[in-house]
Amino acid sequence: MTPALELDAIEGGYEPGLPILRGASVSVAPGEIVALLGPNGAGKSTLVKAAAGLVPIWSGRVRLAGRDITGLPAHRMVHEGLGFVPQTENVFANLSVLENLQLAAALIARQRRGSLEKMFSLFPDLDRQRKLPAGRLSGGQRQMLAVARALVASPSVLMLDEPSAGLSPKLVGVVFERLRAVRDTGVTILLVEQNVKAALALADRAVVLVEGRERLEGAARDLADDPRMAALYLGHAA
Amino acid sequence: MLQLIADGLVVGSVIALGAVGLTLTYSILRFANFGQGEFMTWGAYLAVSALAVVLAATGAGVMEPLGPFSFGWQLIVAMILAAALTAVLALLVDWLLFRRLRRGNAITLVIASFGAALALRNLVQFLYGTLPEYYTREIQIAIRLVPRDVLGGLRITPDQMLVIGLTLVLMLALQGLLTRTTLGRAMRATAQNPALARVAGVDVEGVIRATWVIGAALAAVAGVLAGVVGQVRPGLGFELLLPLFAAAILGGIGSVRGAVVGGYIVGLAESLSVPLVGAEYRAATAFVVLIGILLLRPTGLFGERA
Numbered sequence: 001m002t003p004a005l006e007l008d009a010i011e012g013g014y015e016p017g018l019p020i021l022r023g024a025s026v027s028v029a030p031g032e033i034v035a036l037l038g039p040n041g042a043g044k045s046t047l048v049k050a051a052a053g054l055v056p057i058w059s060g061r062v063r064l065a066g067r068d069i070t071g072l073p074a075h076r077m078v079h080e081g082l083g084f085v086p087q088t089e090n091v092f093a094n095l096s097v098l099e100n101l102q103l104a105a106a107l108i109a110r111q112r113r114g115s116l117e118k119m120f121s122l123f124p125d126l127d128r129q130r131k132l133p134a135g136r137l138s139g140g141q142r143q144m145l146a147v148a149r150a151l152v153a154s155p156s157v158l159m160l161d162e163p164s165a166g167l168s169p170k171l172v173g174v175v176f177e178r179l180r181a182v183r184d185t186g187v188t189i190l191l192v193e194q195n196v197k198a199a200l201a202l203a204d205r206a207v208v209l210v211e212g213r214e215r216l217e218g219a220a221r222d223l224a225d226d227p228r229m230a231a232l233y234l235g236h237a238a
Numbered sequence: 239m240l241q242l243i244a245d246g247l248v249v250g251s252v253i254a255l256g257a258v259g260l261t262l263t264y265s266i267l268r269f270a271n272f273g274q275g276e277f278m279t280w281g282a283y284l285a286v287s288a289l290a291v292v293l294a295a296t297g298a299g300v301m302e303p304l305g306p307f308s309f310g311w312q313l314i315v316a317m318i319l320a321a322a323l324t325a326v327l328a329l330l331v332d333w334l335l336f337r338r339l340r341r342g343n344a345i346t347l348v349i350a351s352f353g354a355a356l357a358l359r360n361l362v363q364f365l366y367g368t369l370p371e372y373y374t375r376e377i378q379i380a381i382r383l384v385p386r387d388v389l390g391g392l393r394i395t396p397d398q399m400l401v402i403g404l405t406l407v408l409m410l411a412l413q414g415l416l417t418r419t420t421l422g423r424a425m426r427a428t429a430q431n432p433a434l435a436r437v438a439g440v441d442v443e444g445v446i447r448a449t450w451v452i453g454a455a456l457a458a459v460a461g462v463l464a465g466v467v468g469q470v471r472p473g474l475g476f477e478l479l480l481p482l483f484a485a486a487i488l489g490g491i492g493s494v495r496g497a498v499v500g501g502y503i504v505g506l507a508e509s510l511s512v513p514l515v516g517a518e519y520r521a522a523t524a525f526v527v528l529i530g531i532l533l534l535r536p537t538g539l540f541g542e543r544a
């Protein structure tokens with residue numbers, strides 16, 4: 001079956017001559033949740049940013065349901081159906097909750113646009129805070145808004161960079177439970193995570209990235225107690 | 239006293255219109271555009287040319303004044319044309335110059351804008367000469383709004399009232415655009431976080447073009463209004479550049495509301511200081527006020543970034 005998202009031998013980085021991604025390949029099947037794991041500095045964020053059009057790709061291809069979208073400007077990716085939730089500063093703090101969603105909705109063609117009311121029913125917390133500047137939301141609510149903002153564009157694939165960062169374990173559970181609900185509406189998910197345990201509990205499969213290349217992949221349930229996982233993390237912690 | 243306040247509001251209106259463009263380009267493009275004053279000058283002169291064309295096209299020779307004002311409808315048409323042409327000029331400068339430098343640092347852009355300002359100022363002198371121009375030779379009778387024995391009294395011309403009124407209308411319209419339209423939200427989003435804006439689907443280059451159009455058009459209107467209540471001179475915008483910066487900075491650079499309030503504060507400070515320090519130090523008072531406010535509030539009145 002054609003993968004929903006295929007990152008094929010991506011090389012790229014922030015400055016010419018300083019590669020961060022060294023041929024990274026990750027493939028996500030339709031309806032799957034894939035966790036992208038790996039030690040700090042492995043290039044996980046860089047890989048999803050490159051796929052989203054924010055970091056230059058020097059070679060390799062990004063395909064969305066088989067369509068080559070490599071090198072499209074970031075704002076075009078949204079129209080192609082690739083959504084991205086960055087790790088930090090992922091909401092417009094000066095805009096109200098409603099304005100954050102209105103902006104995302106207005107920029108997308110009507111037939112693609114999800115209804116704001118559907119978003120508010122998926123994230124009832126946000127419904128109660130419509131008028132509040134997004135900068136005043138709690139960490140968990142802010143993460144929900146960031147996800148909702150991306151979902152308004154009805155992406156076929158959603159990439160998230162560490163949605164659990166800075167959240168209490170309880171809130172991580174709440175956010176991940178929402179992500180499962182999002183997947184159940186038919187959205188394919190690529191999830192970058194530091195929180196290995198929570199990520200493996202949610203994901204179907206996982207890919208471990210080390211130094212800009214995938215080094216290990218498999219079913220989430222198998223990797224949870226695979227000794228090679230610890231080795232890959234420890235080997236680069238030092 | 240009242241008279242000085244009224245005069246300050248007229249000057250403040252012109253400064254506010256110019257400062258809003260300055261603060262918008264600063265917040266979206268992240269550099270201080272020293273060419274903003276020249277857009278005012280160009281707007282004023284393009285309106286001189288547009289007025290001549292409109293008068294020639296309608297075969298009207300001279301302008302029949304409109305109601306109590308010193309000018310006719312032809313100047314309104316000329317102002318709209320001048321605003322559109324100045325917007326095109328700004329887009330052209332961006333395309334030729336700033337676009338290529340966006341990936342570099344802000345200092346490069348600021349210095350480039352110095353260069354652009356110099357070139358634009360010289361080009362205006364070359365095309366129009368250095369003698370002042372007037373939209374109309376019509377003499378206006380000032381209306382006495384307040385008798386002389388109340389706080390010194392107040393006389394104001396209909397043109398001056400129009401300057402203040404039109405500025406307020408334009409600022410309300412801009413506020414509406416920024417808060418109620420998709421373009422406005424996209425501009426605020428880009429100002430705050432350009433990378434996230436792109437991820438959310440904002441065409442940032444499109445937002446940049448819209449910002450130039452709005453900023454330059456407002457500057458052109460400011461230039462025309464300055465010409466209506468004074469003269470059209472090659473130094474018109476350059477002489478207002480420092481007050482524009484003072485207004486934008488003291489309002490909190492990046493804040494539209496701040497630029498408007500800052501414009502009026504600078505205008506009033508200049509006007510009210512005349513009896514205290516004399517007309518020759520009038521320009522310096524803006525800076526005394528600026529320094530005073532920045533000592534109390536380093537981010538300006540409406541500044542957000544710490």
Ligand SMILES: Nc1ncnc2c1ncn2[C@@H]1O[C@H](COP(=O)(O)OP(=O)(O)O)[C@@H](O)[C@H]1O
Nearest residue numbers: 014015020038039040041042043044045046047
């Ligand atoms: N904006 C940037 N400019 C230059 N280098 C960066 C930038 N962001 C990250 N890097 C570098 O890229 C490498 C990978 O970082 P990142 O993709 O954030 O890793 P991860 O998300 O796996 O922790 C690191 O060496 C980091 O220093």
Ligand SMILES: [Mg+2]
Nearest residue numbers: 044045046087
């Ligand atoms: Mg990261």
